Amino acid sequence: MIHAENLTKYYHDLCAVDQIQFDIQKGEIVGLLGPNGAGKTTTLRMLTGYLRPSSGNIQVKGYNIEENPLEIKKLMGYLPESAPLYHDMLVYDYLNYVADIRGLDEGRKDKRIHTLADLCGISRVMHQPIGECSKGYKQRVGLAHAMMADPEILILDEPTSGLDPNQIVEIRDIIKRIGEEKTVILSTHILSEVEATCNRVIIIHQGKIVADGGMETLKQSAGGEYLIHLSLKNAEMSAVETELKSIEGVIRLERVDVNGGHLSVKLVCRSTRDIREDIYVKMKNTDWLLLELYQETQSLENIFRELTKEN
């Protein structure tokens, strides 16, 4: 569906995006992750044809962006960061204008606008100037604008910024629903958003792709470690250390907290072996009381921090 090859963008001397390559298939929901200034927005802007790459090539459904920008723009719906729209236009007038430009015919237009108004929850503000809407409503109007012509590819730059928690859940549901048939690319720096909506993650750091893959493969590839948290009563740190360190697969043991006779420790383990049984067997022979035991797989947050550390 989308094929990007050696995409590079320079702003004067500053290299914002450096030799990026990826292929996106139909029906994927791709999350573009990265710290501030990593090149997420620049990448999206190049995909939509707003910016011309300094070098490299983009093909969408076989169309080249240099030769057929109009055809590509017809396939895409784009919501720029913070939804910049005309402030003095009414929401309805604006959607009407977008529908005209997108070539919806008169009969279909009104129906489509109403469907989108319901979907995005903006029926209440249809007759307000966009500039007077709250940030969340602006964002929704932007989303309606992007989905106007029922595009095959939806590109969203930080779609949930400025929304309240309820709205975020709603928007994520909408994105997921669209993603069943369409291709969605969204950028964000909210990690839980990617975990909740995307089936593929591309992490960008300093203009380069540092990770690309499904959530599971990403978690496995990063480090190959997992954590076990233990909370014990009636136990001495030294004894715990000698007992548990002898279990095969434990790399490290760290004390987290001692508090009123409770001892909390963290075990860093190799992901090749599940050691929870061994812990139980060991503990049966002691008089420690187990208050808590839980396992934590590598979270996206850890992977993200690992990959985007400043060096």
Next chain:
Amino acid sequence: MRQVTHIFKKEFKSYFLSPIAYIVISIFLLVIGWFFFTPFFLYDQASLRQFFILLPIIFSFIIPAVTMRLFSEELNVGSYETLLTLPVTFTDIILGKFLASVLFVAAMLVPTLTYPATVSLLGELDWGPVLGGYIGAVLLAASFSAVGLFASSLTRNQIIAFITGMVICFGLTLIDKMLFFVPRSILGVVGYLGADFHFQNISKGVIDSRDILYFLSVTFIGLYGAHLAMQRKK
């Protein structure tokens, strides 16, 4: 062409959504009405000569005020990005905005049609120069709109866009008044560059292809400049 119409309609409508339109029209009618009618009875002639002499100077600061927001506002708010990712070309955008500006100026001229009507009641009015004058006014409006559009495409600051546009328009209007300072060898060329010189020809009722060509050229250069400025921003 369909896209041009949509953009034109949107731009034309949004002129009347903000107070700028009403302010600009009021200032235009006040200024030109005052300066035209104050000496009118002293001349004791039933002609609109004075009106058309004033027009280029007044257009030089009114039209940049009309065009200043066309691109600058979009660049400032960021809606430029949403606009460019819709299926429209640069040419669609420029022509749509340009037509909106020209038609807005034409709408501004409509109330002044009462001047020839009034004058014709007072005396024998020669309608030829009046017709020529209005045709010239629309051509002049097109040229200055293109210049103003170009100025607006350069910056996200509307005030800078206004001043840049005004400086160029005033330059074009006044250049043939400054021929005194120009060496004799390039006198003809510089004189030919003056917008006022060509406009006064038409407003005498003489419609010469050279004058029309001049206005069309200025229009084209302005619009092409805006196109280049858009290209550069990519």
